[in-house]
Amino acid sequence: MKLLSNKHRFRIAEGNLLVIVVVLMVILSFATKNFFTANNMRNLVRQTSVNGIIALGMTFVIISGGIDLSVGSVVGVSSIVVSKLLVSGVGILPALLIAVLVSTTLGLLNGWIIHYGKVPPFIATLGMMQAARGIVMLLSNARMIAGLPKSFTAFAQKVIIGFPSLFFVWLVVILITFILTTKTVFGRNIFAYGSNVEAARLSGINTAKVTLSVYAMSGLLSGIAGILMTSRLGNGIPTAGQGYEMDAIASAVVGGASLSGGSGTILGTVLGALLISLIQNGGNLLGINAFILQIIVGVLIVGSVWIDQKRKNVKS
């Protein structure tokens, strides 16, 4: 019963966000002559895809009441691993699989440390953020890896029926994560776990499975994002992903996920990621001063959570 009312509440939060996104798009369409063009729309979804995918993994973690600060570093690991393998002549498919496997393992390790070591998620993933970046530097000698095969770099440049290929990957991830959170027992367990760990455990939910799988999911999606980024840039980049955890957390939180756990939606995060890109893109198109843009993003993050809190208080 409680779950149902929760769901209902999120729909309202998403609705608000959707209105903001649409209004902003309408304003930008009138304010600039180039915003509502096919080309710019393609740019916009392409610019959002990488963060959009990482943010979805982050949403799982946040719903479970945790946080994953290591996503940016895992993006780096994935980028360097896939590049190293490709340059040394490994086929594309095995290279992709290994990179994804390594990233997922790092996520799994996060979950394992958090569950079995009882280390707070903030600390466990902070450590992973450092260690994984160290692995990146060690593997790459802090140097860019060039000479990736054309067949690999061509993927991110592809446009399929008018949309960039990255968008389709994002779309598939959205669909799968949406089904996972709304239609499966696993999804419900994450919400239950995030709302009240003890109650979840007593009602027979396998808490180890929940913790390990949400962090593994976050690692997996960061790994995919790292591969897409590498394909787009045509190089393995040791500094890739630095600071991306902040964008991912911001997207999820603006999208209505609560850092205290138990709430958050896939569609909310998608809209949150879109809104953050929209402000950047719109700001560039309007030629707004870069520093003012940064202030706007900051105000947006705090403001959206504030309004969300107020609405919740009114309800209860």
Next chain:
Amino acid sequence: MKKLGKSALVVLLLLAIVVSGLFAQGAKEAQTGPKGVKPYNIAVIIKATDSDFWQYLLVGANNYAVEHPDLVKVTTYGPPSEADIDQQVSILENVISTNPDGIVIASTSSDATVPALEMAYDKGIKIITVDNRVNTPKVHSFLATDNTYGGSLAAEKMFEYLKKNNIATAGKKIAVVSAMAGVQVLTDRDNGFITRIKQLIPGIEIIPTRYVDNDIIKALSTTEDLITTYGRDLIGIFADNNHSADGVARAITEQNLHNRIIVTAYDSDPEEVAAIKSGAIKAIMVQDPYGMGYKGVDSAVKAIEGATLPAYVDTGVVIVEQHNVNDPASQGILDPFTLKKY
């Protein structure tokens, strides 16, 4: 009561340890200072270990040591990222406590390292600063690229290629994509570029500088947005370091605008070199980090042996373009790892 006595005892003990430690250190420090015997111990401290540029500097410094094994022993240090200013200060302080004969440092902050460097100078350690000026007279020499001049060279190259490609400049616009706000060397490059391009093309409009957090993807997105916004009015882009240039070049390549938008940039990495070859970037201003490392150690040796050094040495930039990118001379500049002797 018993409890109180116990904690008082602990406090006293701790105090005793701290005090004796202080005395012991004081005694040690009085005895040692730089020894000044060959091989000289020289510490090289870079801004960050996470970039090609600083790795190149280390190659230069280490090569010097390999070539002169009886003269110097080089030890290298650096924080993981350029954002870690405080960490660089701690590294410097730790290095000073080992009493090297000379320190070669690329200081990230112009001020944060001043107290430690002054202390080292007073102890008799020879201080050579490279790349970034530090606000104290207590250094023996400063080796760096004149970034304002380098920026103006980038403007001249852009002007040259605009003419070569018959691109009209009247009423058009030029953009600057900067890696980061508030970094002196980048500001110098941007200002050098803007001042010179305005002299060369009177009436050209410079679009407000866009900053991209040294992130290639952000540089790419920003460039896409610039192209979308200004369309055919945009005829040139200056990118002030390698990451910003990589993103700009990617956008130019994706939309195949090689001959419509002239890009000149700073620094080098494999992606920039590929862009020079493809024509996405027309010219890059390449500094000589290898030379900074090599000459930095050499200057330290000279200072230790009593020579008076010039206060400032310009290590210069080399302009790399399509016609000279494959020259052997350019190879050493573009990838100093090919010069590595260890």
